[in-house]
Amino acid sequence: MHQFTYTSQLDELNDEALLEQFQQGNTLAFEELYKRFWGVLYLQAYRILVQEEDAQDIVQEVFTALWTKAASIELSGSLAAYLYVATRNRVLNMLASKRTYQTHLSSLKHFISGTDNNSLQYITEKEMTARMEREIRALPAKMREVFELSRKTALTHREIAHQLQLSQETVKKQISNAIRTLRHKMAHFSFFC
Template sequence: MNQLPTLSDEQLLLCFQSGDKHAYELIYERYWAILFRHAQKILQDEEEAKDVVQEVFTIFWIKAESLLPTQPIAAFLYTATRNKVLDHLKHCKVKTKYLVALRLMMEQQSPPADEHIIEKELARQIEQEIEFLSPRMKEIFKLSREQHKSYKEISKQLEISDKTVKKQISNALHLLKGKFQLFFSLF
């Protein structure tokens, strides 16, 4: 175990592939800061950069078994980081376009006479659909949306990772969006 820090990336990969989890920790320590700086430089957001690097190391953990010892770990990690950063930027761009379009639509349209009735019905239907979410997803979603708690506050309260909170809320929004896409297209 004392020899691990002096091993090359290829040797560490072989050790990790043969079940030595300490080798993974050393790879993580070697590359985390470099990948974080790379992601942070592009994203200009420390928390998002941390999330990206964490996802990259999760991917590495999953795919390490299939990597060849001759395949440079650094190249794999940099490529995965670049791809995750690009995915994140693409997602942000789509989200921004959607919000701008929604704001423009709301500014240009005069509210319908029965807006209050529609709003009430939509709220009722959303509440109904939230009740169909899995118990954990529902709990996380309600803490976020009804109690306006941050991901960090929720993760502390429920003793789970920020990443899990983020994923659960994203999944809940995706499910709800699918249910109400037709409703929104009508209005």
């Protein structure tokens, strides 16, 4: 098949034809798809997240996935629909991940507040978050890696297990152990404050 090399020729192709060109190795076709979709996908993500940086990260992840998985993509509908769904799913995963992280942070704060209310009045949320990050960095390497992937990315337990070549049960256990360890450490933190 004729390889399109000029942007003007690529402009004339529909989205699916561009994807096909990219799947055949034409990186200019990917650049054209990026130009066509970046703005609308960003707006879709931004409308929900209301954070520029988060919306940019989501769109970047969608295009990174398109780049790395292009050969295996088989569309059942339009490429636009595929990209919109991929963006929406990543946004929802990010929201769930942030809610989970905030829930754990809130849970730790509640746990600590039950131990010594007087000391907590001196601890700001910023100090608490900084301490939490230090304690996360102090976790054993594999536990920290699993915990951070589960809390700071949009990956599911299954995706983390696949990426790290672990069982889903191991991933769940590492996350549970990390939370237990962090609760214990944060309780001591409030005691010494």
